[in-house]
Amino acid sequence: MSSIELKTGEKKSGGINKVFSKKTVIGTRVTKPDAPDKATGKTIYINDMVLPRMLYGKILHTDRVHARIISIDTSAAKALPGVHVVLTGEDIPLLKFGTMRDNVPLKAGKVRCIRDEVAAVAAETEQIAAEAIALIKVEYEDLPAVFSPTEALQEGAPVVQEDHPDNRSLAYKFSHGDVAAAEADSDIVLEHEFVVPYVTHCCMGPGCAIADFDSAGKLTIYSQTQYPYNYKMDLAPAIGIHPGDIRVIQPPVGGAFGSKLDVYPFEPICALLSKASGRPVKLTFSREEEFINSPTRQPAEFKIKSGVNKDGTLTFRSVDCLMNNGAYTSWGPTTPIIQMRTFTGHFRVPAVEYNGLAAYTNSVYAGSFRGYGNVQATYVTASVMDMLAEEVGMDPIAFRLKNAQDPGEVTPQGSKLDDCKLKECIEIAAQKTDFLSKHETYAGLCKQPGRIKRGIGIATSIHNAGGAKIHKSDGCGSILKLDDYARATLITGASEIGQGIDAVLTQIVMDELGIPKADVTIVNNDTALGPWDVGVHASRTTFVAGNAALQAARAARKQILDAASKQSNVSAEEMDLRQGHVVQADNGVSIVKLDKLLRQMHFADEPELVMVSEYFEPDSELEDRNHVGNLSATWAHGAYVAEVEVDTETGEVKVTKITAVQDVGRVINRLGIEGQMEGGISVSLGYALSEELLIQDGKVLNPNFRDYKVPTAPETPEIELHFVESDCKASPLGSKGIAELPAIIPAPAIANAVYNAIGIRFFAPPLTPEKVARAIHGATTQ
Amino acid sequence: MSLEIEIGFTLNGRPVKVRVPPTMTAVSMLREKFDLTGGKLACGEGECGACTVKIDNRTINSCLMFAVDCDGREVQTIEGLGSVKGLEIMQQAFVEHGAIQCGYCMPGMIMQARYVVDQNAGNEHKVTRDDIARGLEGNVCRCSGYTKVVDAVAAVVLEEAST
Ligand code: FES
Ligand code: FES
Numbered sequence: 009m010s011s012i013e014l015k016t017g018e019k020k021s022g023g024i025n026k027v028f029s030k031k032t033v034i035g036t037r038v039t040k041p042d043a044p045d046k047a048t049g050k051t052i053y054i055n056d057m058v059l060p061r062m063l064y065g066k067i068l069h070t071d072r073v074h075a076r077i078i079s080i081d082t083s084a085a086k087a088l089p090g091v092h093v094v095l096t097g098e099d100i101p102l103l104k105f106g107t108m109r110d111n112v113p114l115k116a117g118k119v120r121c122i123r124d125e126v127a128a129v130a131a132e133t134e135q136i137a138a139e140a141i142a143l144i145k146v147e148y149e150d151l152p153a154v155f156s157p158t159e160a161l162q163e164g165a166p167v168v169q170e171d172h173p174d175n176r177s178l179a180y181k182f183s184h185g186d187v188a189a190a191e192a193d194s195d196i197v198l199e200h201e202f203v204v205p206y207v208t209h210c211c212m213g214p215g216c217a218i219a220d221f222d223s224a225g226k227l228t229i230y231s232q233t234q235y236p237y238n239y240k241m242d243l244a245p246a247i248g249i250h251p252g253d254i255r256v257i258q259p260p261v262g263g264a265f266g267s268k269l270d271v272y273p274f275e276p277i278c279a280l281l282s283k284a285s286g287r288p289v290k291l292t293f294s295r296e297e298e299f300i301n302s303p304t305r306q307p308a309e310f311k312i313k314s315g316v317n318k319d320g321t322l323t324f325r326s327v328d329c330l331m332n333n334g335a336y337t338s339w340g341p342t343t344p345i346i347q348m349r350t351f352t353g354h355f356r357v358p359a360v361e362y363n364g365l366a367a368y369t370n371s372v373y374a375g376s377f378r379g380y381g382n383v384q385a386t387y388v389t390a391s392v393m394d395m396l397a398e399e400v401g402m403d404p405i406a407f408r409l410k411n412a413q414d415p416g417e418v419t420p421q422g423s424k425l426d427d428c429k430l431k432e433c434i435e436i437a438a439q440k441t442d443f444l445s446k447h448e449t450y451a452g453l454c455k456q457p458g459r460i461k462r463g464i465g466i467a468t469s470i471h472n473a474g475g476a477k478i479h480k481s482d483g484c485g486s487i488l489k490l491d492d493y494a495r496a497t498l499i500t501g502a503s504e505i506g507q508g509i510d511a512v513l514t515q516i517v518m519d520e521l522g523i524p525k526a527d528v529t530i531v532n533n534d535t536a537l538g539p540w541d542v543g544v545h546a547s548r549t550t551f552v553a554g555n556a557a558l559q560a561a562r563a564a565r566k567q568i569l570d571a572a573s574k575q576s577n578v579s580a581e582e583m584d585l586r587q588g589h590v591v592q593a594d595n596g597v598s599i600v601k602l603d604k605l606l607r608q609m610h611f612a613d614e615p616e617l618v619m620v621s622e623y624f625e626p627d628s629e630l631e632d633r634n635h636v637g638n639l640s641a642t643w644a645h646g647a648y649v650a651e652v653e654v655d656t657e658t659g660e661v662k663v664t665k666i667t668a669v670q671d672v673g674r675v676i677n678r679l680g681i682e683g684q685m686e687g688g689i690s691v692s693l694g695y696a697l698s699e700e701l702l703i704q705d706g707k708v709l710n711p712n713f714r715d716y717k718v719p720t721a722p723e724t725p726e727i728e729l730h731f732v733e734s735d736c737k738a739s740p741l742g743s744k745g746i747a748e749l750p751a752i753i754p755a756p757a758i759a760n761a762v763y764n765a766i767g768i769r770f771f772a773p774p775l776t777p778e779k780v781a782r783a784i785h786g787a788t789t790q
Numbered sequence: 791m792s793l794e795i796e797i798g799f800t801l802n803g804r805p806v807k808v809r810v811p812p813t814m815t816a817v818s819m820l821r822e823k824f825d826l827t828g829g830k831l832a833c834g835e836g837e838c839g840a841c842t843v844k845i846d847n848r849t850i851n852s853c854l855m856f857a858v859d860c861d862g863r864e865v866q867t868i869e870g871l872g873s874v875k876g877l878e879i880m881q882q883a884f885v886e887h888g889a890i891q892c893g894y895c896m897p898g899m900i901m902q903a904r905y906v907v908d909q910n911a912g913n914e915h916k917v918t919r920d921d922i923a924r925g926l927e928g929n930v931c932r933c934s935g936y937t938k939v940v941d942a943v944a945a946v947v948l949e950e951a952s953t
Contacts, residue, residue, distance in 0.1 A: 039885050046893030047881035047900060049828020056827035056917035210932050212832050212894040262832070262894030263932050295833040344796035505893025506933050683938055687891060690935030713837035713930060720937040721923035789840060 028586035037697035053766030065291035066137035073706030074153035086293025090136035094267035105186025105246035120335035157367035168368035184420035187360030190324035194315030213262015215293035235543025248277035299711030303375025333366035340374025341366035343381025352418025390467035390756035429671035433647035472639030473744035476546035483625035485539025496601035522585030547745030556624035648671035650757035655779035659781025674742030688750025696755035799862035802870025819857035826870035839929030842898035868897035891933035915952030
């Protein structure tokens with residue numbers, strides 16, 4: 009069959025003398041391979057899935073913030089027709105899991121926060137499951153509770169976790185240089201306090217898992233996770249099985265943004281319901297459950313002391329960060345790992361210290377969220393940089409340029425700024441926006457009459473752009489195979505969560521093998537097939553998975569060219585792969601069609617298949633005990649400018665334009681990088697102006713989109729993007745990670761612009777109309 | 791068995807009949823009775839637009855509508871926008887402009903975008919980016935940041951104005 013097709017095909021293509029010019033797809037606009045099905049409603053997301061014999065799970069969350077469980081009566085729920093299983097913490101062994109092993113799937117004896125899971129049901133329909141949950145009666149004895157980290161650290165405060173009687177969770181300490189001496193020698197020392205709020209991811213696809221135990225006790229879990237390989241390790245203790253007995257399948261998800269970088273109790277609960285019922289069980293959050301029970305960004309209180317000399321040279325920076333750990337520990341309180349790098353290493357500061365501490369409270373707990381601690385750090389540092397500039401009488405640009413590092417410098421924590429583009433980013437941002445003249449004009453108009461005030465502000469930051477080594481390996485595996493028709497399948501460890509790695513990896517394979525987009529398939533949704541990867545986080549996927557794919561594609565290319573050169577008298581070095589042909593590199597003349605060559609290799613006397621596997625490990629280091637080490641194989645800077653209009657009557661801030669300048673290494677998919685930048689900017693816009701998950705006495709006050717305001721299309725400013733490109737040496741692909749800086753930098757640029765407009769500094773985002781109006785009319789700082 | 795009511799309506803161009811409980815929402819009926827899972831139940835409170843479908847000549851948050859109220863009406867979902875032969879122009883524009891990331895909001899967003907442009911048929915040259923953005927105000931997208939969404943819709947406006 010295939011040989012007949014081949015002959016016809018060859019005739020049609022005009023024989024073997026066809027000429028093919030070299031075309032690269034790197035840097036072009038490539039649409040996501042999954043987009044057509046998403047546009048037509050064909051894509052089956054995890055939330056849309058139904059398995060045969062599937063039951064529906066539901067969780068009874070407590071309505072208390074700290075209480076002893078006296079009794080749980082599940083008899084009426086168990087008696088309801090259609091109910092298969094009802095579980096409480098008493099029905100399962102003690103299964104501790106989480107970063108600090110301080111969480112369990114179903115709580116026994118005591119609840120510690122409003123999220124606590126006290127019982128769960130699996131039933132034949134969602135309605136029956138909900139009815140059963142309503143029939144469960146829990147008797148509590150309330151306990152004294154503590155909500156603020158400061159109070160939690162005081163002697164005699166209620167104890168949240170019995171294993172931590174002082175309520176202290178994770179702590180971080182770093183210092184470099186003589187801070188006390190630097191302070192004494194500084195011309196000017198400023199002290200400020202900042203408070204950053206709870207915000208939440210608002211993934212459009214609410215939390216969902218489907219668990220299915222087989223008869224041999226092995227678990228298949230359909231999960232929204234964005235770190236499938238470590239997920240097995242983290243999930244196993246929460247169910248009491250071996251990590252090797254877990255297979256993770258990742259159907260399409262409705263967003264993640266860091267929220268799926270840990271195991272949360274609903275997942276092991278779903279698995280335990282499946283184990284107890286012998287059926288697949290699906291558990292889905294309502295939007296209200298999603299707001300209350302999914303992780304938030306880490307809230308924190310900062311005290312920062314900074315010194316500067318009259319000539320504008322930074323002298324020292326000292327930061328205390330107090331975090332509300334909530335009742336259990338997820339990734340939130342580990343965010344200082346990244347946050348510290350900005351406080352200690354953004355701009356040249358000779359003496360720095362950082363003290364971070366998380367305190368257990370009876371509040372909800374935070375996870376990771378796009379930007380990972382750097383969102384908070386950048387809000388603080390970028391605001392302080394403007395205040396220092398003003399104090400020494402310099403403009404925001406000159407002051408930053410004076411203190412910006414040069415290529416080759418190493419930060420106190422050991423971040424190697426080999427190809428530092430900070431100055432370049434600042435200069436381009438200033439020049440593209442006509443920053444200085446606008447800044448001066450608006451400052452002059454600030455105190456003049458007029459309802460609408462305009463302002464312009466800049467902020468900058470640094471972020472890991474070559475992965476972040478928080479595990480012993482930060483690598484990614486890739487398996488690439490070509491079939492008899494020259495169709496390539498790349499099996500990668502890297503997950504697709506909407507961010508577009510499928511398009512990027514497709515491009516890399518297309519480019520190396522000279523085949524069209526339609527001939528590349530990416531497989532990345534099953535841990536039984538895929539090789540190891542750390543997960544989608546730390547802006548690492550294009551960098552790490554991209555380079556792993558490049559390695560695999562280059563290995564396959566070499567095997568193909570070696571085989572082709574054996575058949576012809578052209579050496580492999582003189583050949584290229586273009587548009588489905590092996591060609592002579594110098595003139596593009598076809599030597600053989602790729603599919604034909606692959607079949608010849610396959611059906612030869614010594615058969616050969618093209619199937620290669622590669623592993624890319626970035627050149628980065630684990631931090632040592634003192635938090636020193638080059639955590640990321642490369643680092644990137646960005647400088648963003650915000651232009652705003654402030655309505656001084658209503659307090660409304662309208663962002664009219666964001667100009668983003670970012671060091672990206674090399675652009676791989678222009679469409680994808682723009683989308684990541686624009687999407688990140690939107691998240692930061694919400695952080696700046698409208699988003700706050702209001703928590704009072706441990707309870708969530710606004711668990712809906714009406715009262716928790718995410719940006720929508722009308723609030724979206726004009727966005728201008730400038731990519732600072734150069735081949736990044738740490739990355740064979742040339743690219744750097746990009747997706748978090750856009751979610752980090754805009755918020756403080758907006759706050760700085762608001763200051764330029766109205767002369768009021770905001771130390772606690774979001775800058776809601778109410779807060780801004782109160783500040784203007786009360787003329788106080790907030 | 792709880793009470794069910796039989797209703798009949800036109801769904802994506804074809805007549806259908808179905809029995810539904812009186813409390814069932816339109817989005818649940820479409821998803822559960824017809825396997826039309828394009829439209830999502832992302833908030834259930836009319837606040838996100840992920841469940842947007844067209845009923846007669848208007849778009850509606852189908853999570854706020856009872857299934858029985860579809861009786862006798864013409865319902866179009868994202869699955870009925872294109873054809874088996876290919877993508878409808880709005881769907882195609884969303885793909886080409888890179889508006890779609892996770893895509894969860896997109897069936898609703900695209901239905902609303904189609905409606906916004908249809909509303910302005912014959913008046914395309916007057917439609918601004920701001921008009922488009924305002925028309926999409928009820929549709930939340932957490933991934934795209936909306937710029938490419940508006941790009942896609944603006945491109946369709948232009949294209950349809952010239953035909
Ligand atoms: S699900 Fe209907 S508006 Fe959100
Ligand atoms: S594309 Fe993900 S929510 Fe819109």
